Amino acid sequence: MSSDLEQYVSQLLEEGRMAARSLAVVSRAQKDAALRAAADLLMREVASLQAVNAEDCREAESAGLSRAMVDRLRLTGKRIGEMAEGLRNVAMLPDPVGEIIAGWVRPNGLRIEKVRVPIGVIAVIYEARPNVTADAAALCLKSGNAVILRGGKEALRSNVAIHRLLVQGLRQAGLDERCIQLIDTPDRAVIDLLAQAEGKLDLIIPRGGEGLIRAVMARARVPVIKHYKGVCHTYVDAEVDLDLALKVCMNAKVQRPAVCNAMETLLVHEKVAPAFLPQIAALLRQANCQLRGCPRTRAILGEETVKAATEEDWYTEYNDLILNIRVVASLDEAVAHIAKYGSAHSDAICTTNLRSAEEFCRRVDSSAVFVNTSTRFNDGGEFGFGAEIGISTDKLHARGPMALPELTTYKYIVRGDGQVRA
Amino acid sequence: MSSDLEQYVSQLLEEGRMAARSLAVVSRAQKDAALRAAADLLMREVASLQAVNAEDCREAESAGLSRAMVDRLRLTGKRIGEMAEGLRNVAMLPDPVGEIIAGWVRPNGLRIEKVRVPIGVIAVIYEARPNVTADAAALCLKSGNAVILRGGKEALRSNVAIHRLLVQGLRQAGLDERCIQLIDTPDRAVIDLLAQAEGKLDLIIPRGGEGLIRAVMARARVPVIKHYKGVCHTYVDAEVDLDLALKVCMNAKVQRPAVCNAMETLLVHEKVAPAFLPQIAALLRQANCQLRGCPRTRAILGEETVKAATEEDWYTEYNDLILNIRVVASLDEAVAHIAKYGSAHSDAICTTNLRSAEEFCRRVDSSAVFVNTSTRFNDGGEFGFGAEIGISTDKLHARGPMALPELTTYKYIVRGDGQVRA
Numbered sequence: 001m002s003s004d005l006e007q008y009v010s011q012l013l014e015e016g017r018m019a020a021r022s023l024a025v026v027s028r029a030q031k032d033a034a035l036r037a038a039a040d041l042l043m044r045e046v047a048s049l050q051a052v053n054a055e056d057c058r059e060a061e062s063a064g065l066s067r068a069m070v071d072r073l074r075l076t077g078k079r080i081g082e083m084a085e086g087l088r089n090v091a092m093l094p095d096p097v098g099e100i101i102a103g104w105v106r107p108n109g110l111r112i113e114k115v116r117v118p119i120g121v122i123a124v125i126y127e128a129r130p131n132v133t134a135d136a137a138a139l140c141l142k143s144g145n146a147v148i149l150r151g152g153k154e155a156l157r158s159n160v161a162i163h164r165l166l167v168q169g170l171r172q173a174g175l176d177e178r179c180i181q182l183i184d185t186p187d188r189a190v191i192d193l194l195a196q197a198e199g200k201l202d203l204i205i206p207r208g209g210e211g212l213i214r215a216v217m218a219r220a221r222v223p224v225i226k227h228y229k230g231v232c233h234t235y236v237d238a239e240v241d242l243d244l245a246l247k248v249c250m251n252a253k254v255q256r257p258a259v260c261n262a263m264e265t266l267l268v269h270e271k272v273a274p275a276f277l278p279q280i281a282a283l284l285r286q287a288n289c290q291l292r293g294c295p296r297t298r299a300i301l302g303e304e305t306v307k308a309a310t311e312e313d314w315y316t317e318y319n320d321l322i323l324n325i326r327v328v329a330s331l332d333e334a335v336a337h338i339a340k341y342g343s344a345h346s347d348a349i350c351t352t353n354l355r356s357a358e359e360f361c362r363r364v365d366s367s368a369v370f371v372n373t374s375t376r377f378n379d380g381g382e383f384g385f386g387a388e389i390g391i392s393t394d395k396l397h398a399r400g401p402m403a404l405p406e407l408t409t410y411k412y413i414v415r416g417d418g419q420v421r422a
Numbered sequence: 423m424s425s426d427l428e429q430y431v432s433q434l435l436e437e438g439r440m441a442a443r444s445l446a447v448v449s450r451a452q453k454d455a456a457l458r459a460a461a462d463l464l465m466r467e468v469a470s471l472q473a474v475n476a477e478d479c480r481e482a483e484s485a486g487l488s489r490a491m492v493d494r495l496r497l498t499g500k501r502i503g504e505m506a507e508g509l510r511n512v513a514m515l516p517d518p519v520g521e522i523i524a525g526w527v528r529p530n531g532l533r534i535e536k537v538r539v540p541i542g543v544i545a546v547i548y549e550a551r552p553n554v555t556a557d558a559a560a561l562c563l564k565s566g567n568a569v570i571l572r573g574g575k576e577a578l579r580s581n582v583a584i585h586r587l588l589v590q591g592l593r594q595a596g597l598d599e600r601c602i603q604l605i606d607t608p609d610r611a612v613i614d615l616l617a618q619a620e621g622k623l624d625l626i627i628p629r630g631g632e633g634l635i636r637a638v639m640a641r642a643r644v645p646v647i648k649h650y651k652g653v654c655h656t657y658v659d660a661e662v663d664l665d666l667a668l669k670v671c672m673n674a675k676v677q678r679p680a681v682c683n684a685m686e687t688l689l690v691h692e693k694v695a696p697a698f699l700p701q702i703a704a705l706l707r708q709a710n711c712q713l714r715g716c717p718r719t720r721a722i723l724g725e726e727t728v729k730a731a732t733e734e735d736w737y738t739e740y741n742d743l744i745l746n747i748r749v750v751a752s753l754d755e756a757v758a759h760i761a762k763y764g765s766a767h768s769d770a771i772c773t774t775n776l777r778s779a780e781e782f783c784r785r786v787d788s789s790a791v792f793v794n795t796s797t798r799f800n801d802g803g804e805f806g807f808g809a810e811i812g813i814s815t816d817k818l819h820a821r822g823p824m825a826l827p828e829l830t831t832y833k834y835i836v837r838g839d840g841q842v843r844a
Contacts (some may be wrong), residue, residue, distance in 0.1 A: 018658040021761070025784050106806055117787065119817050141780060165662035202817055217620075217643070223818045251842035339443070361835045362447050365539065373532060373838030380844065383834070384528055395541050395624055395831040396645045396820040408816040412805070413783045416795030418666040421804065 003298060005185070009034045009193040010103045012181050013146055013200040019178035020146035024118050028095035030173050038169030039087040040290055042134070045165060046080050052156040054129065060128070060154045068337035073128045073155055079137040083134040083162075086387075090138040093386045096404045111415045118144030123194045124389075127208040128152030133162045134209070137180045139302075139389050143407035146179050148194070148201075152208075153186035188215075195220040205402075207390055225398055227391050229317045230260030230345040232375040234359065235334040237351035238269040244372060245350035246280055251374040252348065254287040258319045260391060261346045261378040264325040265314060267334045270296070273327045277301055289321040296327035314341040331356055335363045342366065346375035347391050358409055362389055367393060367400035434570055434578040434603050435622040438543040439599035442568035446540050450517035452595050456562055457513040460591030461506040464556070467587060468502050475552065475580040480739055482550070494549045495577055507557040507808075512560040516669060518826045519566045535838045538830045540566030540623035545616045546811075547638060549630040550574030550780040553629065555584045558629070559602045561811050563592075565829035568601050570616070570623075573841045574630075575608035580839030582606055610637075611668045617642040627824075647820055647828075649813050651739045652767040654797045657756040657782065657785070658698055659773035660691040666794060667772040668702055673796040676709040680741045682813060683768045683800040687736060689756045692718070695749045695826055711743040718749035736763040739820075753778055757785045764788065767815050768797035788823035 015029035023031075031039050040050070053075040068174050099116040106112065122145045132232040133149055140147035149157045163182040170177050180374060183190055198221040202327065205225055206216040211225050234252050236245045252263035268276055284291060285305075292309035293301065309324050315339075316324075328334045337348050343356040348370035349360040357371045380388025392398045398406035427664055445453075464471070482492050521538040544567045546558040555571055562569035573581045585604040593597050605612055605643065615662040616623060620643040628638040635648050656674050658667045674685035690698055692759050699722045704715060707727075714731035715723065731746050736759075738746075750756045770792035771782040779793045790800040800822065802810025807825035814820045820828035 021787075024787070098567045104806065106804070110799060110804075112805060120787075221639070221642075223645075223816070225818075241840075247840055247842055257844055278457075281696055347591040357764070357837075363443075364544075365443075365446070366833065368834040368836055371837045373836060374843055377532060377836060377841070378834075378840075382528070382532075383534060384526065394645070396647075399831055400834050409787060409821055412790040412822050413793070413801075414790055414795060414799060415779075415793045416799075418663075418669055419795045419799070420669055421677055421798040 003350045004067065005187060005283050007112055007216040008185070009190060010200075012183065013197055015178040016146040016148055016181060017200070019176040020118065020120045022129070022176050023141075023146060023179050023203060024097070024144050026175065030175060031095070031144075032091040032095075033088045033413075034141065034169045034173035034175050035138055037172040038134070038166045039084040040170055041165040042080055042087070042162070045146065045161075046077055049075055049080055049103060049158070049161055050077070050303075053160045056157045057156055063154075065154065069128060069154070073130065073158070074118060075158060075274055079131060083131050083321065086135055087138050090142050090387055093142065093404060096408050101410055108419050109416065110419055116405070116412050117408060117411050117414055119409050121146045121148065121200070122203045122205060122407070123148040123150065123201055123209075125150045125191060125194070125204060125206045126152065127133070127211065127212060128154040130158035130213065131157045131209060133159045133182070136205075136389060137166050139387055139404060139407060141179055143272065143404045145407060146181070148181045150183040150190060154188060154286065191215060193221055197222055207388060223397075225390070225392050225394055227260065228395050229266070229343040229393070230262070231317050231341060231343040232261055232263050232346040233265045233267055233313065233338050233339075233342055234263050234348040234350065234375065235267040235328075235331070236240055236269060236272060237331065237349060237353060237356045238271040239356065240272055240276075240355040242276055242352050242353055244280070245276065246283065248348065248350055248372065248374050250283055250287070251281055251389070252376055253284065253323055254289060254321065255374070257321050260317070261375050262319070263323065263375055264318055265326065265341070266392055267337060269324050269331075270327050270329055272365040273297070274300055277325070280307070288320065290322055291325060293325040294327055295326040300327070315413065317343070331359055335360065338364055338366070343393055345391070346370065346378040348373065348375050360420055367391065430607070430833070431612060431619070432622075434605065435543065435619055436570040437600040438570055438603060439622070441598040442540065442542045444512055444598050445563070445568055445601050446566050448597065448602055452597060453517070453564055453566075454513040456563065456595035456597050457509045458590045458592040460556070460588045461509040463587040463590055464506040464584070468499055469584075470563065471497055471502055471580070471583055471815070472499070474583045478577055478579045481835040485576075487576065489549060491576070491639060495552065495580070497552055497580060501553060504635060505553050507558055507562050510552075512809055513563050515826060517564065518680060518830050522642055523832055530605045530841050531838065532841055535835045536832050537831050537835055538827070543570065543622070543629060544625045544829070545570040545571045545572065545623055545720050547616070547626060547628045547630075547634065548574065549634060550576040552577045552580035552584060553747055555581045555604070557590065558627075558811060559588050561809055561826060562579060563601055565826045568602045568603070570605065572612060572616070578606065578608060597818055601787040614641055614737065615618050615639060618645055619644055620716045621648060627679060627812060642774055645819075647812070647816055647824065649815050651765040651815070652684070653687070653737065653739050653763060653765040654685050654768040655689055655756075655760050655764055656685050656772065656797065657689040657750075657753070657760075658691060659753065659775060659778045661773060661775040661778070662694055662695040662772050663774055664694070665700070667698065668705065670770065670772055670794065670796050671702055672705055672709070673741065674708065675745055676711060676743065677796070677798055679743050681798075682731060682739070684741070684795050685745065685797055686738065686740055687763070689748050689749065689750050689759060691753075691756075692749050692751050695719070695722055699747070702770060706745060706825070708807050709743065714744065717747040719747040722749070737750055739765070758789070762788055765815055767813065768792065768800040770795065772798050789813065
């Protein structure tokens with residue numbers, strides 16, 4: 001690893017630390033002004049951003065990137081408008097910094113406050129989606145954190161252009177420009193350097209596929225909050241409103257199959273399987289969804305229409321129009337299946353039985369557990385958080401949708417008048 | 423590394439996982455019964471515990487362990503009584519599991535609850551203090567976590583004996599015996615295996631000196647909540663009640679110098695230094711405290727009585743009757759000193775000026791910041807938490823004193839009646 005690169009990263013981290021110190025104590029008004037100014041600049045520069053982005057897209061196409069990837073890379077006028085709108089939305093959200101989470105008085109008169117404060121310096125590492133540049137920067141800025149952005153190399157020109165406008169917004173609001181830094185080298189060794197910057201970087205948030213996350217984790221000495229996989233289940237219980245279950249399961253599978261909170265495996269109680277499976281299979285086939293099933297599922301639906309699910313299939317996040325189906329003998333069996341094959345992301349039960357609902361909620365240990373509704377609702381926006389930087393499948397610090405409060409920590413402030421410890 | 427050892431650790435982790443699943447849903451009454459039964463057993467077995475412990479102590483002495491270490495290892499009747507009392511205290515604390523941290527209804531009628539749940543399987547790695555075996559097990563059990571205990575090899579016989587009683591308590595309460603497991607091999611390779619058990623172990627809490635913590639961190643792929651160092655400061659401001667400052671500073675330094683929240687460095691504003699320093703120096707000398715100072719401190723107190731502090735001294739956690747003293751020109755300089763040399767553990771200001779107090783609290787980024795009181799109060803018991811498993815100098819998940827709620831995570835439960843996402 002070149003010492004130039006080490007020097008470069010080390011300087012980014014140092015400047016981030018200095019910026020974080022000043023940012024931790026600025027007013028909400030100043031942070032919001034920077035976000036609104038950046039939003040205005042984005043709207044003013046729609047044409048020039050699209051021109052720069054077109055170069056990224058051309059290069060990506062000639063490098064043979066898939067159509068889906070080039071599509072994610074492309075900045076249409078609508079997308080730039082959404083980015084600007086996103087910045088304005090974050091400006092409208094309450095500032096988490098300074099919230100007194102709890103406060104109490106001790107018998108000796110000490111007054112203790114638990115106060116929300118920024119985490120410090122956060123690195124966000126993502127792929128070739130230039131809108132993440134604005135989204136991630138906005139959330140980190142609003143929560144008082146200095147951010148170091150590292151996007152996919154295919155989007156570098158677009159990211160540099162967006163970053164320039166974000167920094168201009170900071171400047172207009174009188175904030176330290178180093179609050180939002182962008183890594184402009186495509187060298188992947190940067191990720192290793194960030195991952196090992198113990199004590200200099202407070203948190204890494206990787207946003208992207210499993211490969212990216214594993215690359216960050218492989219050598220991480222800095223805390224990482226990650227989202228590995230969404231292998232989500234819906235369990236249709238023995239006592240159930242079949243119409244509701246049909247509607248909920250179809251939504252979980254086909255409304256947007258490419259995302260992490262879409263259902264990958266349907267578990268059906270054996271009592272309702274003969275009635276339920278043919279109905280849902282017909283709807284799924286209409287939606288061009290391929291089915292893979294256990295032997296009992298195939299016996300009910302016909303072996304010619306349902307492929308045999310392999311052991312590996314049950315662990316797989318397809319992110320596609322493919323669904324595993326298993327018939328189970330009990331709620332116990334469903335819970336055990338989810339514990340073994342699931343990713344603790346989002347799991348649902350459809351039932352009219354109170355005890356089944358309670359048992360499922362208690363025993364399924366996922367970031368969000370759903371009763372009679374779609375796993376697709378595991379989302380910061382749908383939860384009412386107003387924004388989201390990701391969905392954590394970790395258990396420490398943040399779990400499920402991560403928004404502004406999850407980008408903060410706390411400290412205690414203890415006020416006395418001469419108390420000493422005996 | 424022997425595959426026998428790998429097999430051993432892998433089985434501990436698997437059994438821990440199974441125990442954690444059942445423990446997550448048991449009643450508070452059952453957990454408390456197990457703690458009380460273990461307390462009774464400890465009191466009944468005082469003599470046999472002391473006999474076993476005497477063997478550990480004899481071996482430690484002949485191995486040449488320091489008197490302080492043998493002292494920490496020794497189980498007196500009083501200490502066994504305190505262990506039993508500790509278990510009973512934890513039984514009396516509220517159960518954090520199941521607490522609804524927040525709950526709201528979305529416009530579409532979805533009812534969302536954020537519910538406190540156990541983390542899962544926690545490893546606690548500690549040194550030769552057998553009382554930690556009971557303390558750590560009690561806190562993990564009460565918070566619904568399966569625990570894997572790994573104490574110092576010098577205390578192995580004592581730990582095995584205490585562990586046997588804890589397990590008997592579990593059995594009497596009808597709980598899974600695998601909720602509390604003890605590693606009974608002294609092989610240090612176990613620590614590496616635990617640190618790398620990604621996905622199988624949810625959290626490691628090292629309790630002990632910096633060497634132990636660095637050994638855990640060196641190869642950690644599992645989340646660790648740690649407490650590195652307590653390099654704590656007290657800043658005596660220009661406007662100050664000198665008597666209060668004397669009392670607070672003396673308490674912070676000499677009441678128990680060996681602990682993490684004791685003061686290591688005193689910062690004094692230049693305006694009060696000529697009046698304050700001679701007074702505190704006299705008291706410190708009476709308490710046999712050695713002084714190391716900056717040039718201005720030495721000019722005021724005399725170079726013959728104050729050693730020159732080296733650059734390294736300012737970074738040092740003495741845990742002893744040694745104090746660094748620096749005269750500063752402003753609050754800014756004090757804050758900058760703390761940011762550079764401190765460990766973000768506990769820092770205090772003595773002042774009568776409101777603006778100084780507020781500035782200090784806002785700008786010092788430590789787990790606890792104190793105004794006109796002693797850093798020694800950074801402690802779970804003193805905060806009113808009823809117990810403590812350590813003081814985190816990390817920022818993620820838990821910061822400052824860690825008690826029962828800090829040993830939990832949360833999940834979301836979302837209840838609907840057929841809502842789907844559009």
